Amino acid sequence: MSSRRSSYINVEGGVENMRAGRGAGEWFRLINYERLYFTIQRISGLYMFFYLIFYRVLFDAFVSPSLVSSFDMTVPGKVLAALFLVFLAFHGLNGFRIMLIEFGIIRGWPLRNPIRNVPGLRRSRIHLIYNVLMIIIAVAALVYLPYLVTYGAVFRP
Amino acid sequence: MPALTVKVKRFDGRKSWWQEYKVDIKSRKISVLDVLLKIKEEQDPTLAVRYSCRMAICGSCGMVINGVPRLACQTLLAEIKDDTITVEPMWNHRVIKDLVVDTEPNFEKLRKVKPYTIRDLKEIYESDREIGQKPEELEKYYNFAYCIECGLCMAACPVVATNPRFLGPMALAAAYRWSADSRDQGWPVRAKIVDTDEGVWSCHLAYTCSAVCPRGVDPGFAIQLVKAALMRRAKKL
Numbered sequence: 380m381s382s383r384r385s386s387y388i389n390v391e392g393g394v395e396n397m398r399a400g401r402g403a404g405e406w407f408r409l410i411n412y413e414r415l416y417f418t419i420q421r422i423s424g425l426y427m428f429f430y431l432i433f434y435r436v437l438f439d440a441f442v443s444p445s446l447v448s449s450f451d452m453t454v455p456g457k458v459l460a461a462l463f464l465v466f467l468a469f470h471g472l473n474g475f476r477i478m479l480i481e482f483g484i485i486r487g488w489p490l491r492n493p494i495r496n497v498p499g500l501r502r503s504r505i506h507l508i509y510n511v512l513m514i515i516i517a518v519a520a521l522v523y524l525p526y527l528v529t530y531g532a533v534f535r536p
Numbered sequence: 537m538p539a540l541t542v543k544v545k546r547f548d549g550r551k552s553w554w555q556e557y558k559v560d561i562k563s564r565k566i567s568v569l570d571v572l573l574k575i576k577e578e579q580d581p582t583l584a585v586r587y588s589c590r591m592a593i594c595g596s597c598g599m600v601i602n603g604v605p606r607l608a609c610q611t612l613l614a615e616i617k618d619d620t621i622t623v624e625p626m627w628n629h630r631v632i633k634d635l636v637v638d639t640e641p642n643f644e645k646l647r648k649v650k651p652y653t654i655r656d657l658k659e660i661y662e663s664d665r666e667i668g669q670k671p672e673e674l675e676k677y678y679n680f681a682y683c684i685e686c687g688l689c690m691a692a693c694p695v696v697a698t699n700p701r702f703l704g705p706m707a708l709a710a711a712y713r714w715s716a717d718s719r720d721q722g723w724p725v726r727a728k729i730v731d732t733d734e735g736v737w738s739c740h741l742a743y744t745c746s747a748v749c750p751r752g753v754d755p756g757f758a759i760q761l762v763k764a765a766l767m768r769r770a771k772k773l
Contacts, residue, residue: 397547399600399637400627405697410604413743413756417694420740477741483764489679489754496679496752500743 412510413500420473423466430463457528464527465520472513476506485509538619542571544583545624547631555580561613568621569597569608572635584634592750595686599635600624605688605748626691628700642687645703649711649729654722673718676773680713680758682751689745689755695738702738703730705745709755712762716773723773727766736762 406418439447450456479485480500487503489496500506542557557575569587576583587597590609597608602622613621629637660667689705690696696704703711711730715723730736739759746756765773 397552397631399545399625399629399631400691400697403698405627405694408603408694410692410744411742411747413741414694414747417740417742480741480760481763482767483760486760487757489752489757491679492752495750496682496754498743498746498752498754499757500746 416473416476419469423470426466427463427470430459434459454528461524461527465524468516468520469513472516476509476513479509480506540571540613541620542575543620543622544572544575544634545622546583546634547625549633552631564613566613567609568601568606568611568613568616568623571613571621572608572623584632584636586636593684595684595750598626598686598688598691600627600691605691607686607688607750610750626687628691628693628696629687637687639687641700642685642690642704642706645707646685646710648703649707649714649726650722651707651710651714653714653717653720654725655720667719669718676718677713677716680709680716680753680755683709683713683753683755684751686750688748688750689753692744692748694742694744695740699734699738701734703735705739705755705759708736708739708762709745709753709758712758712773715762723765723771730762731766736766739763 406421409415434447451460476485485500485503485506487499487501487506489499490502538561540559540561542559544555544557546553546555557579559571559574559579561571567590569585569590572583572585573587576585585597585608587609588594589596592607592610595607598605599608600606600623601608601611602616602618605626608623623635625631625635625637629639629641631637655667683706685706687706689709693702693705695702708730711726714720715726736759739756741756741760743756746754749755761773
């Protein structure tokens with residue numbers, strides 16, 4: 380969408396059109412924890428897409444299945460597979476959280492305050508419990524990840 | 537007197553650069569806007585800042601202070617413990633000069649959702665009946681009516697950063713506020729506008745809009761309420 384005034388300013392004296400911020404780099408600013416979830420959700424989605432489509436499907440099926448199998452046995456191969464599992468868990472859990480909020484199942488209500496109102500989700504006990512569960516699962520996954528890489532068998536989703 | 541270092545991201549229409557100012561302050565019980573005006577008066581009259589009411593009502597002085605979108609008049613130095621302050625223009629907006637950004641696209645989006653009461657005019661003009669409202673009906677939208685349209689939520693939204701066509705939290709919260717008003721009959725009209733890719737379905741719940749809102753309007757939550765209403769095909773919010 381263009382501003383009504385932007386064309387006017389651009390015409391006058393060849394002024395550059397500068398947009399503040401970093402575009403997609405805005406995803407990586409940490410202001411609140413939901414934004415961190417948002418960023419990991421996008422990164423995990425992209426990672427899973429490329430891992431499944433490019434590595435698992437295209438490379439495995441059309442380039443060299445034997446090369447993929449031998450790479451899976453190496454530590455980097457296992458790290459990539461373990462990361463896929465961790466991202467899959469996060470993506471699913473966070474996606475489910477968003478669904479619950481969108482359907483109105485997790486719901487608080489903003490608290491009026493003379494200085495500054497408290498946002499609705501900050502007052503939802505179910506949301507708080509769900510967040511704590513997500514953090515516990517994330518910590519467990521991070522602890523399990525080195526074990527999976529060291530002792531895990533070849534993982535093929 | 538303690539010296540404060542203020543780093544301002546400037547833009548003169550051609551190039552952008554960081555400029556550093558040293559400001560002597562007597563107390564930390566002043567706002568960032570006061571500091572910027574002190575710089576403007578005593579050191580650099582070319583520094584462009586937009587402001588008006590100085591009491592967080594007009595929403596003119598939105599900018600990014602130490603990495604968080606805030607109102608300069610509402611942000612006291614006492615809240616910022618650091619002796620260095622960085623000030624940038626609001627993200628996701630076209631910069632006109634220094635800290636002044638073009639907020640017109642926000643208002644274009646706001647106008648799209650028809651932010652006013654839609655009601656049968658014949659009923660209003662021909663009837664003597666007063667259109668009343670119960671306290672519980674007021675409660676449904678009262679919090680969302682606090683919006684001062686400062687645009688900080690638009691600056692904070694990571695979706696607006698990559699999708700400028702997204703209506704954004706400011707307009708979508710207004711869509712909820714007006715549709716939830718018991719005196720309004722415009723929900724079917726607004727539902728068609730917000731039930732699109734550029735409407736509520738582009739919101740991925742980063743919730744930064746609600747975190748930075750200087751009035752605690754909670755636009756992120758308003759968007760989820762609209763989504764829930766759309767999914768249950770509600771006739772009225």
